[in-house]
Amino acid sequence: MASDDISQLADALSKTHVGDGELSYKGLGLKLDNEGSVEDLVREIEQYQGLRALRLEGNTVGVEAAQAIAKALESKDQLQRCYWSDMFTGRLRSEIPTALMSLGSAVMCAGARLTELDLSDNAFGPDGVKGIEQLLKSPSCHTLRELKLNNCGMGIGGGKILAEALTECYRHSSALSAPLKLRVFIAGRNRLENEGASALAKAFQLIGSLEEVHMPQNGINYAGVMALASAMRHNPELRVLNFNDNTFTKRGTLAMAQALRHLRNVQVINFGDCLVRSEGAIAIAAVLREGLPILKELNVSFGEITEAAALVVAQAVMDKPHMEKVDLNGNCLGEEGCEALKEAMENNDKGDLLGSLSDDEGEPDDEDDEEEEEEEDEDDDASDDCNEDEDDGEIVTGNGTPRKDNSPEKPQSSAEIVSFLSCPSAEKLLQLGETRTKLQQQVDASDPHKASEVLLNIASLYSEDQETKAAVFETIDAVLKKLLSGSDLQSYCFLSTLLVMMGLLKGEGKMKKVSLVPGQLLCLEHAVQQEYFPQHHASLLHIFVSKNSDALKPCSSAGERLSFTLEKMFNDQH
Template sequence: MASEDISQLADSLAKTQVGGGELSFKGRALKLDTAEAAAEIIEEIEGFEQLQALRLEGNTIGVEAAKAIAKSLANKKELQKCYWSDMFTGRLRSEIPSALISLGNALMTAGAQLTQLDLSDNAFGPDGVRSIETLLKSRVCFTLQELRLNNCGMGIGGGQILAAALSECHRLSSAQGKPMALKVFIAGRNRLENEGAIALADAFKSIGTLEEVHMTQNGINHPGITALAKAFTENQHLRVINLNDNTFTGQGAIAMAETLKTLHNIEVINFGDCLVRSEGAIAIAEAVKFGLQKLKELNLSFGEIQKDAAIAVAEAVEQKFLLEKLDLNGNCLGEEGCDQLKEIMDSFNKRDVLGSLSDDESDGEEEEDDDDDDEDEEDDDEELDDDEDDDEEVGGGEEEEREQEKVSPIGSPQRIVEPPLITIPITSSSEAAMFLAFPSPDKLLKLGSKRSLLLLQQTDLSNAEKVVQTFLKVAAVYKEDQETKAAVLETADELLQKAFKTPGFQFNMFVTTLLVYMGLLKSEDKIKVISNLIGPLTVIRHVIQKDYFPRSMIPILSAFLHKQNRAFDTCQNAKFTLLETMQNL
């Protein structure tokens, strides 16, 4: 073939955009406020023939820019995949719905048929869900296979709107003879709670084609878990169930175990940090033992599981020849139980699949609390006001599970400051010290109503660095369920109030040390920094609004929050929510 023919062929191929059909502006940190600012993107979209996938994540798009980009999409009928996560960094939440409506209308005008829609890490709340409601019900989403709405602050109301939209989409598409066949659903860190989970469970029952469900850290307890379990029985192709960091208790775990007995394609079960307890673990072990031949991963970490129940789980995986990972870390096995567990796995030639047991939490002989009593308390304690869910945003980033929340100890407790006229049992003081050594939400809650006093006793309030260490350990275990949230914020308030009133307290040292331990300011010393800033940023947002917090610190914190730093990679929304609050003070 002559070289000129090759050249002509290359030109022809270029014009038809052979090679995947994807146009990417991912991670370019573009700030697009106006149509003019978006001119480059618009030009490339308009010139891209057969556009099938558009990546806009990692930029910040304003209302006018979104309208202009939408116009360029209005004739892109071939578009199938919209990767639009983390697309409104630093925007007011009131701006986001208008932008989403413009983009959604463009897709409907074009007659696109989406297979993937990713709007994760956009803190748009219930109003954002309303802005995509029409899109989700339209023909554009009749073909949807993957929906990713991780860390969007939907709340209960947003979850219910989403569930209704998905149900309607399935109904309308079914009437056309081609039911929507959603395979992947991701909605972690959205404060869905029981009401949102129950609404979505109803939608899942109708859909029936799910293969992966990820709903981590949503404040769901046993009523919501039970509803999801029942819905999963209608989705026989399920391969992955990830409900990490919700609250099953025994009742929810047993309901889920019954469902697992009916599912034959499960490969990954992640019920870590879900308080499945021994009763639930034994039920799950039975489901695993007599089924789930395709199981590759089982995570029951941090579930208050005692030794005998953990051994039952280990024995259940003997014939699971595809198993790659068993995580039972952070339970209550004791040294003897850990050794016994390792011996059992050795006898199966599966020692390599057993994860670390370094965070085991007891001697393995403790009695479990009565599940029914605990569940009644959870029902009372974890009810959140709907209006609160509608008004607040959540912190952002891809969710990392309990490993990130359990920060390494920063230094060791120093001298005890004894308040007068109050006697604290030695066991309580030791529990406070244990929390400071290995922080976790459960340990903080177990300190009870005197948790603030107990931690104050373990902290030298005249030492700014010690105050920072305690503050960050408390903030690091922040969770959106009402009980943990209240405990963290109350303790942080009490700690800082007392510290800031201590004669001679060094405020400059406090803010400098805080920035160092958060990884925002370099130090000459070798210091273990916090690995996940979502909790600290969220708690800082709370404390800076209090009268006791010195306003002089806010410009310093703001300056470092505005700097580019890899520490913010997994918490962009928490960062910008904090900045927005600072601007309004």
């Protein structure tokens, strides 16, 4: 080793922080190629009594150097934390697994019990995961609490290997009556995609102790998101969920919303740049209303959320006492929408919670709608059965909403009800007599599309004839009372689907909009004034009706009546 190299290393080591059980070579920029280049470093490790943490990040370590360091670690049985991120810069990818195997073998040989392992920013790919596979399966990782593998290029293959290793670690540790209790998992920018994410989801569901999950930028779409959502609900201590920059769309967002209903300790939700869109935003708002009591941060930025849906989210965070930040930047609010959102937050003394709206995309145009529908058509081709997740007596359907698999079957429909549903008419409705209220048995909030269709068909029969009007109102009341009696998530999903069919909300995929008739609006005007119709549901309708009045122009008089009634209810509330 040249004298100037020795001098450089000696100078670097003199700056090393040594104390509190930690030996740090962080950020020294050392080029450690062989055994000779690490002599002083090895000596310090060997002489350090009670070594509990070793920082090697920010240097570049070759195979021979790693083997020499590993030999020094073989006697360090108190080692708990390995900060080994960004330590293979400029190395051949083929070198990294060998170096990692050497270091991992040393930890196992020493009988150390790790609590934290950080290998982030090492572009080692699937082979690199193989390099730590045996370590992760070993008793040395039975005590692991934090695993950080950010920006490692693991890919689908690496994700599967990692999932298998964590699963085996959990099973072996459980057999010893001390199950793995992993708390923090970080694996952003790894190209895990659906297969890798789904494999890891199975491991997460088994482990059940996660408190933080960070998996941004992994190319995961709704199928992988749904698998992860199912796993998250089995980790009741979750505090932080970061899936930024993946692709949720409606199905993934509804599945995540369903998972969030089971979690009471979540403080940070980062679904930014995930194409949450308006229907997804409404579902998240529903969960905010009925749960998440200690939420501090919500990020649904860059999600193609429109003004009305953003206002629904804003309303839902008003009663969160611990809320610190709401990020709705980069959505499709438009200039007036941004002002309306700011005003709504400020009027409730929550203006300081709202993040910047400087990157708003402006109101979407019709061309954007057509492109999105084509994009979603590909998703709709998949069978809903392929996307069901049976769990704890619930099934999350392809549209993300739950239905009970143990609920009693619907009673056999009478021939008259079947006839009415197949071809509704006022005459058939009147002929049903008292049995018309049984129509509510034919609707289910877990199938919001069918429920909306039935409701609109009944409402379209409205007329000023007193007998017909009374029959229609009676039936509408029975149907809506059932549909709005479940969880806020189910009722919000139903209402958002209803709004899409009425043309008041931009939806995803192929959902046929109805040609509105006055009776449908007049039935809604009647319904929102009934006791079974919660105020916050009426408030949701008020937002969309007031922001999309053009869609109601074909039924101007009935539309005005509905708008007036909702506006009056809104003003009375405030």
